[in-house]
Amino acid sequence: MNTNPSEATAPAYNRSRQAREAETLLDRIQDDFPDNPQAMRYFYDLFRRVYCQGEPVKHEGTLVGTTCIHAPEELIYAFGATPVRLCNGSYHYDQIGADFMPAKSCPLVKATLGSLHAKAAVPDTKSLELIVNPTTCDQKTKASAMIEAMGYRVHDLELPPAKESEEARLYWQRSVRRLALRLRELTGRKLTRNNLRQAMARTARAQTAFRTLHQLRKSAPALFLGKDAFLVTNAYFFDDLDRWTAAVERLNAELQLRQMEGFQAAQKRAPRILFTGSPPIFPNLKLPLLIEEAGGVVVADETCSANRMLYDMTAVDEWLLNDMVDGLADRYLKPCTCPIFTRNDDRQRRLLQLAADFHVDGVVYQAFAGCQVYEMEYRSIADVLAAQGIPMLYVETDYSPDDMGQLSTRIEAFLESIKTRKRNAR
Amino acid sequence: MKKIRDAINGVDLRRFRFLLQLFFFVLLVYGGYFAVNLGQSLPTFACGFNDAGRGGICYLLPLQHQLAMSWGTLFGWAGLMVLQGFLFFALWFFILNKGWCGYICPLGTIQDWITSLRTRLGVRYSRYTEGQFRRLSLIKYLLLALMILIPLGIGGALLPHDMGTPFCDICPGRMIIPMFTGDFSQLTIDFSTKTTMVMTALGMLVTGLFLAGAFFKKRFFCFFCPMSALHYLLSKPALLKLKKDGAKCTRCGDCYRVCDMEIREIADEVKEPRIMQDDCIMCLKCVAHCPEQGALKATFAGIPIFESTEQGFIKRMTKGHHDEHKPQ
Structure with a gap:
């Protein structure tokens, strides 16, 4: 789509700002830590090529943007199209997007709008032929019309505000079927049992690879750092699906080898952190990186840029089109722990289970300033964790680098208090 | 040990179930030819009307017979016989719980075969709405109550004798299972009395519904099964x-x-x-x-x-x- 307004920032400047942001972060991720896994090189290179050098990622068929994890990507693949997730983590685009939204809005939504508005954004937004915008939070819902006004074609994927009731489930299943119709119109292809099954096999393989990686992070002392884990899952946003999966499988093989050799990615007593809340999206990996630079290790997460996006898998009973599509719909609604839904018991239970399974010492809760739903769930999550004796650090932040100094002090203090607790417990 | 456990947990359940169901189907529907007799207290639809082939008898048949005894007999010594039958039924049931339904019941197996046929033809399933489901779920208790009260009524001479075994009259198993041993005689309307006529006609209707229903809805009949209701009442231990x-x-x-x-x-x-x-x-x-x-x-x-x-x-x-x- 080439109809972006011309008043957007000039491409060269744009690329350089974005590239600098990415490069600074990648340097920190690569150089501040010794013994990065060899297999991570693929991901470091990928981000350097795409974000720093502006190299386009090749894609098959029609390019369909998605603005949330609720868009069933198997459907998009089944129509021979390629999904790319548009949720953006760049401060540069956050500033551009600020023109569209009220002052106190979510930086993720602003950055997404900014990147769509800008001319030469990374990842590539020029060739988008459709944007699937699930009606999740208010800000994303309202962004829809703004994106359309920029000249993109938008499909509002209607998501119910509750997920418990059977009515909500059926409403969502219908909504997903309507998306399939829209995609058929767009691509001129037909959805068949075979092409959907092939698409599902591809994502299932990717999810399996993710789950293996996820399980490997249970090992104590830590085998793998969270900053790399977030980079891996962030690559899933735009990378070629099969290439991504193969790279993760290589990474898993290497980590398994390291596990046998008794390798330690962090100190034995490094506080093990569970990360929750607003999603770290490249290049805004500020918080996880600060945690690990301060000597902690992020062993698990409950965010929509990693675990929530890739963990849950689809079950099918009868491999007929109706059961497969409904199965997909269920997978994208039922297990989701997004705070936009009426209740958050599932999120509480998920956090407690992750904390237990991954021997977590503390939880870091990131809330983007302006992301009301995460801000609103802060209390309930804090109470549940406190009841279990799990310390939590609540951090309200955004994409700007201004609060880095202040944050690193708070994180250091938090990690120090965890270490003291552990020492006293012994 | 861990290997064995992993192998079991990784089993292809569809295949495993298919084979086990087939085994029990043969045992209960054709077992009689091989002198198998598991008694008359089975907690599953091993239909007693399948005279030649049955490898055991569904408990509901003798239960209804026994309850239809005159009250004098039933509440006398014969009552012990009824209790004994119930005890055997309960013992069989305690071993497998409702596994009898999912793995052994011949009528359940037939429904699963019909489902396989449907998926092979590429026809989608139907589902109930939540409201329908809640209401339909109660029917099996109603059938169970009637299945006990009607024979009791007969025993007390309150109801005509020709209602005999009311649930068997309308059970699709009575018509369908004997057909597997070449016995089509149940597939008739009994014109001897008005009651038998109504009951057997109802039975024909239910059988028709069973075959059509099972084609579109997985385990269509199990929602209404009074045996399932009776099972649930005993399922705790x-x-x-x-x-x-x-x-x-x-x-x-x-x-x-x-x-x-x-x-x-x-x-x-x-x-x-x-x-x-x-x-x-x-x-x-x-x-x-x-x-x-x-x-x-x-x-x-x-x-x-x-x-x-x-x-x-x-x-x-x-x-x-x-x-x-x-x-x-």
Whole structure:
């Protein structure tokens, strides 16, 4: 789509700002830590090529943007199209997007709008032929019309505000079927049992690879750092699906080898952190990186840029089109722990289970300033964790680098208090 | 030990069930030819009207017969005989719990075969709405009550004698199962009296509904089965159990969506570990389709025998992704 307004920032400047942001972060991720896994090189290179050098990622068929994890990507693949997730983590685009939204809005939504508005954004937004915008939070819902006004074609994927009731489930299943119709119109292809099954096999393989990686992070002392884990899952946003999966499988093989050799990615007593809340999206990996630079290790997460996006898998009973599509719909609604839904018991239970399974010492809760739903769930999550004796650090932040100094002090203090607790417990 | 456990948890449940169901179908429908006789207290539809082939008899047939004795006899010494029959029934049942429905019941197996036929033809299933489901779920208790009260009424001379075994009259098993041994004689309307005429005509209708219903709806008849209701009333002390660890559940609903009986609680309930509901047929498909390690499990006398695992789930789903020809 080439109809972006011309008043957007000039491409060269744009690329350089974005590239600098990415490069600074990648340097920190690569150089501040010794013994990065060899297999991570693929991901470091990928981000350097795409974000720093502006190299386009090749894609098959029609390019369909998605603005949330609720868009069933198997459907998009089944129509021979390629999904790319548009949720953006760049401060540069956050500033551009600020023109569209009220002052106190979510930086993720602003950055997404900014990147769509800008001319030469990374990842590539020029060739988008459709944007699937699930009606999740208010800000994303309202962004829809703004994106359309920029000249993109938008499909509002209607998501119910509750997920418990059977009515909500059926409403969502219908909504997903309507998306399939829209995609058929767009691509001129037909959805068949075979092409959907092939698409599902591809994502299932990717999810399996993710789950293996996820399980490997249970090992104590830590085998793998969270900053790399977030980079891996962030690559899933735009990378070629099969290439991504193969790279993760290589990474898993290497980590398994390291596990046998008794390798330690962090100190034995490094506080093990569970990360929750607003999603770290490249290049805004500020918080996880600060945690690990301060000597902690992020062993698990409950965010929509990693675990929530890739963990849950689809079950099918009868491999007929109706059961497969409904199965997909269920997978994208039922297990989701997004705070936009009426209740958050599932999120509480998920956090407690992750904390237990991954021997977590503390939880870091990131809330983007302006992301009301995460801000609103802060209390309930804090109470549940406190009841279990799990310390939590609540951090309200955004994409700007201004609060880095202040944050690193708070994180250091938090990690120090965890270490003291552990020492006293012994 | 761990290897054996992994092998069991990674089993291709569809195939395993198919073979086991086939075995029990042959045993109960053709066992008579091989001198198999498991008695007349079986907690499953081993139809007694299948004279030649039956390998045992469904308890509901003798139960209705016995309850129709005159009250003087029934509430006298003969009552002990009734109790004895019930005891044997209960003992059989305690071993497998509702596993009798999901793995042994010949009528259930026939429905599963009809479902296979449907998926091979590429015809989609239908589901009940939640409201329909709640209402239909009660019918089996009504049938159970009638099945006990009508014979009692006959015994007390309050009802005509020709109502005999009222549930058998309308049970599709009576017409369908004997057909497997070449006996089509049940497929008739009995014109001897007005009552028999009405009852057998009703039976024909139910059989027709059974065949049509089972084609579109998985386990169509099981929602109405009075045997299932009777099972549930006795299910607490049974040895085979279905258990759920709510803390491990992500409520992804995978179990609910594969459930033939559309039991929502299996996905939504996270507090009560004893998860088996009245409609459950213990087919254990929910366990096979749960991706969370140890969230669902079947235990026998407290020992876990089949447990949900990530590996097992992935293995079974990968098979589905790559099975080229068969939709099921």
